[in-house]
Amino acid sequence: MTAIRxxxxxxxLNAFAVEDDSGGxxxxxxxxxxxxxxxxxxxxxxxxxxxxxxDRGDLSSEDQAxxxxx
Numbered sequence: 001m002t003a004i005r006x007x008x009x010x011x012x013l014n015a016f017a018v019e020d021d022s023g024g025x026x027x028x029x030x031x032x033x034x035x036x037x038x039x040x041x042x043x044x045x046x047x048x049x050x051x052x053x054x055d056r057g058d059l060s061s062e063d064q065a066x067x068x069x070x
Contacts, residue, residue: 012037013044022048 007015012034019026027045031038059067 006034009037009040013040016041016044017048 012030016022016026016030022045027041030041034041
């Protein structure tokens with residue numbers, strides 16, 4: 001008798017990452033379908049929705065004055 005295996009963790013994470021809408025409903029669907037991967041799916045969801053600050057912008061003149069004063 002051969003055991004039927006589901007998709008690998010990598011396959012599930014890749015599929016979730018390319019979903020058009022990776023919001024709460026999609027996450028819930030994946031968690032229900034793949035409970036064995038719940039922890040890493042939640043971590044990936046958090047990472048996808050994390051706000052990244054863009055600190056490559058120019059400093060304001062006020063910030064530059066503070067640096068000079070220090």
